[in-house]
Amino acid sequence: MAADQMNGAEMVIKALGDQGVDVVFGYPGGAVLPIYDALFMQNRLRHILVRHEQGAVHAAEGYARSTGKVGVVLVTSGPGATNAVTGLTDALMDSVPIVCLTGQVPTHLIGNDAFQEADTTGITRPCTKHNYLVKDVNDLARVLHEAFYVARTGRPGPVVVDLPKDVLFATGTYRAPETVEQRKSYRPQTEPDPARIAEALELIARAKKPLFYGGGGIINSGERACKLFGELIELTGYPCTLTLMGLGAFPASDKRLLGLVGMHGTYESNLAMHDCDVMINVGARFDDRVTGKLAAFAPHSKKIHIDIDPSNINKNVRVDVPVVGDAAKVLEALIAGLKARRFAPDRAALGKWWKQIEEWRKRDSLHYENSDKIIKPQYAIERLYALTRDRDTFITTEVGQHQMWAAQLFKFERPFHWMTSGGLGTMGYGLPAAVGVQIAHPDALVIDIAGEASILMNIQEMSTICQYRLPVKVFIINNQYMGMVRQWQELLHGARYSESYTAALPDFVKLAEAFGAKGLRVTAPAEVDRAIKEMLAIDGPVIVDVAVDPAENCFPMIPSGAAHNEMILGPADRKAAGPVSEEGMVLV
Amino acid sequence: MSEIERHTIAVLVDNEPGVLARVIGLFSGRGYNIESLTVAEVDRANNLSRITVVTSGTPMIIEQIKAQLSRLVPVRVVHDLTEEGPSVERELVLVKMAGAGERRIESLRLADIFRARVVDSTIESFVFEITGSTEKLDAFINLMKPLGLVDVSRTGVVAISRGAGKF
Numbered sequence: 001m002a003a004d005q006m007n008g009a010e011m012v013i014k015a016l017g018d019q020g021v022d023v024v025f026g027y028p029g030g031a032v033l034p035i036y037d038a039l040f041m042q043n044r045l046r047h048i049l050v051r052h053e054q055g056a057v058h059a060a061e062g063y064a065r066s067t068g069k070v071g072v073v074l075v076t077s078g079p080g081a082t083n084a085v086t087g088l089t090d091a092l093m094d095s096v097p098i099v100c101l102t103g104q105v106p107t108h109l110i111g112n113d114a115f116q117e118a119d120t121t122g123i124t125r126p127c128t129k130h131n132y133l134v135k136d137v138n139d140l141a142r143v144l145h146e147a148f149y150v151a152r153t154g155r156p157g158p159v160v161v162d163l164p165k166d167v168l169f170a171t172g173t174y175r176a177p178e179t180v181e182q183r184k185s186y187r188p189q190t191e192p193d194p195a196r197i198a199e200a201l202e203l204i205a206r207a208k209k210p211l212f213y214g215g216g217g218i219i220n221s222g223e224r225a226c227k228l229f230g231e232l233i234e235l236t237g238y239p240c241t242l243t244l245m246g247l248g249a250f251p252a253s254d255k256r257l258l259g260l261v262g263m264h265g266t267y268e269s270n271l272a273m274h275d276c277d278v279m280i281n282v283g284a285r286f287d288d289r290v291t292g293k294l295a296a297f298a299p300h301s302k303k304i305h306i307d308i309d310p311s312n313i314n315k316n317v318r319v320d321v322p323v324v325g326d327a328a329k330v331l332e333a334l335i336a337g338l339k340a341r342r343f344a345p346d347r348a349a350l351g352k353w354w355k356q357i358e359e360w361r362k363r364d365s366l367h368y369e370n371s372d373k374i375i376k377p378q379y380a381i382e383r384l385y386a387l388t389r390d391r392d393t394f395i396t397t398e399v400g401q402h403q404m405w406a407a408q409l410f411k412f413e414r415p416f417h418w419m420t421s422g423g424l425g426t427m428g429y430g431l432p433a434a435v436g437v438q439i440a441h442p443d444a445l446v447i448d449i450a451g452e453a454s455i456l457m458n459i460q461e462m463s464t465i466c467q468y469r470l471p472v473k474v475f476i477i478n479n480q481y482m483g484m485v486r487q488w489q490e491l492l493h494g495a496r497y498s499e500s501y502t503a504a505l506p507d508f509v510k511l512a513e514a515f516g517a518k519g520l521r522v523t524a525p526a527e528v529d530r531a532i533k534e535m536l537a538i539d540g541p542v543i544v545d546v547a548v549d550p551a552e553n554c555f556p557m558i559p560s561g562a563a564h565n566e567m568i569l570g571p572a573d574r575k576a577a578g579p580v581s582e583e584g585m586v587l588v
Numbered sequence: 589m590s591e592i593e594r595h596t597i598a599v600l601v602d603n604e605p606g607v608l609a610r611v612i613g614l615f616s617g618r619g620y621n622i623e624s625l626t627v628a629e630v631d632r633a634n635n636l637s638r639i640t641v642v643t644s645g646t647p648m649i650i651e652q653i654k655a656q657l658s659r660l661v662p663v664r665v666v667h668d669l670t671e672e673g674p675s676v677e678r679e680l681v682l683v684k685m686a687g688a689g690e691r692r693i694e695s696l697r698l699a700d701i702f703r704a705r706v707v708d709s710t711i712e713s714f715v716f717e718i719t720g721s722t723e724k725l726d727a728f729i730n731l732m733k734p735l736g737l738v739d740v741s742r743t744g745v746v747a748i749s750r751g752a753g754k755f
Contacts, residue, residue: 311656314651
């Protein structure tokens with residue numbers, strides 16, 4: 001048989017190899033057995049066996065977001081595919097490049113309600129960047145290569161390739177990636193329009209109260225874009241804020257960073273966003289968590305929006321200068337343009353603006369009242385940061401209060417070290433994501449900052465962690481409540497804590513031990529440092545159960561339906577602000 | 589609130605399974621209106637189909653619809669015929685009439701005025717075929733109603749730009 005003749009399953013392995021894939025996160029089942037058989041007969045491609053298909057996708061996301069490479073998932077038909085849907089949607093919302101291979105019943109059974117049949121392409125159409133059903137083995141190699149191309153180019157996203165079992169058994173001709181022609185219909189624009197660059201330069205140069213608003217697009221573009229973003233800030237001396245997805249794109253220790261922006265962002269970030277006269281959005285999408293009340297969003301500003309996805313332009317906020325293109329290329333053009341026109345900022349205006357920002361900064365909006373009797377969640381996270389800042393630390397999170405505190409208090413100096421579910425807000429993301437990060441960086445310190453409610457949503461992945469001896473640290477901020485739900489009920493629903501308290505929580509120390517990991521519990525503020533040090537000293541997976549103040553709320557906060565300059569800074573402020581408007585109540 | 593506008597959009601797509609579902613899913617998933625939608629292969633050699641969508645929304649929504657359509661992987665090009673200059677819009681309708689006597693003769697007379705063609709005929713029925721603008725077809729159908737209209741089948745709008753330019 002000629003070298004390019006092989007069966008579909010072998011073709012899958014070959015294509016993954018040619019795409020530079022070294023690890024696949026998956027779970028076997030009837031429809032994908034031929035691929036698992038082909039996996040068994042080779043040793044180049046590593047397979048990580050998760051415990052639930054949702055975990056496989058989040059693990060691949062963690063892998064992708066900490067490396068910049070495409071994460072690969074392999075699951076079976078029917079429930080394997082439907083279990084992956086949450087992960088795929090998460091990857092779509094947060095622009096994470098994923099290729100997910102799903103098994104399918106044989107082509108002649110499709111549509112017959114066969115065992116473990118689901119309309120996978122139908123179900124995943126709205127939650128993928130693109131998907132394919134391969135009906136002919138001779139299309140398989142082309143489709144797989146195209147899937148990788150689509151997943152990683154333009155605005156990255158998840159791509160599903162549905163593989164009927166008979167196609168995996170059939171023999172056909174393999175094609176190498178370089179022989180596959182690019183399809184005419186998919187040509188993402190990466191080069192910016194020079195006319196738009198000129199308009200943007202004009203606005204940037206004349207700004208008196210400028211603000212950079214950086215998002216995940218900078219990180220997705222790559223290390224170079226982050227570097228150029230820093231250069232542009234250096235060149236202009238303008239202040240910068242980052243979105244949840246953008247943390248790490250610019251060093252947190254730099255004074256020109258005002259911190260996180262949006263619902264739980266800092267006072268100085270949000271006030272600067274409200275009052276700026278030129279906003280330079282680089283790779284962010286005016287998400288509702290950032291804009292708050294649209295009618296009152298940055299009302300006096302001209303807005304430049306740099307985005308690789310044209311559909312993000314004018315979607316939520318009408319902008320003055322849209323620049324479609326890859327962040328690195330746009331930033332490069334802006335820097336070159338500023339240098340060419342011998343740009344010098346308006347020192348007087350900029351000095352005044354910075355003075356105003358420093359006034360806001362003095363409010364110290366991340367301040368909290370510490371206690372020596374009960375562990376404040378903010379304190380636990382601050383100490384975790386202080387004791388790990390000298391190491392190559394990767395942080396994943398679940399979703400809720402702990403996630404916001406981590407975003408506020410953990411200071412990221414570099415990109416690719418912060419993995420969180422931003423757009424979809426998927427509880428249960430952090431633990432499997434940590435699996436993927438640790439697989440990609442075996443020697444690094446990987447910590448899942450978790451809540452006790454979220455962690456239970458994918459706790460089964462502790463079993464994966466123990467199987468592969470991954471030294472993942474799980475740091476549970478345990479307040480016994482779905483904290484963010486409780487906080488909203490306190491704020492919006494008369495403190496009627498409907499179903500947000502978890503009775504009968506497991507003993508997390510015993511739970512860790514049951515999986516074969518170490519478990520620690522800490523209940524007193526004075527013990528926090530010792531517990532963190534003990535966790536770091538253990539050469540293996542650890543769950544640390546940190547019993548924190550159950551009543552603590554996450555501030556500052558822009559209540560739903562409010563503008564940036566109506567944010568509440570703390571519990572006292574809250575009473576002064578009065579009840580949330582009815583208009584705000586219906587928002588999420 | 590900006591004014592609601594009606595736009596006719598031509599979408600050239602790779603003719604592959606699921607492409608129509610992608611377009612329709614996009615409209616329903618994002619809450620856009622579809623007033624009419626037609627699709628057919630137009631270039632077999634290049635494997636191209638043309639979808640004509642008539643939709644309505646504020647200018648910001650119309651802009652979003654075009655951007656979202658362009659983002660779909662199998663979509664080659666999106667043209668807003670309403671915005672890009674004059675275009676011709678046509679629909680075809682088949683109207684089935686039943687009845688005898690004066691009503692039957694009157695419907696034939698009106699069909700003649702509207703340049704409808706008879707494409708099927710029995711002793712007690714006709715099927716008229718008529719093409720034209722949506723408004724003209726509406727007018728014809730309304731006239732036929734009291735004269736024994738039994739059923740109507742419409743294609744939805746197809747459109748093309750005026751002049752020598754493509755699309």
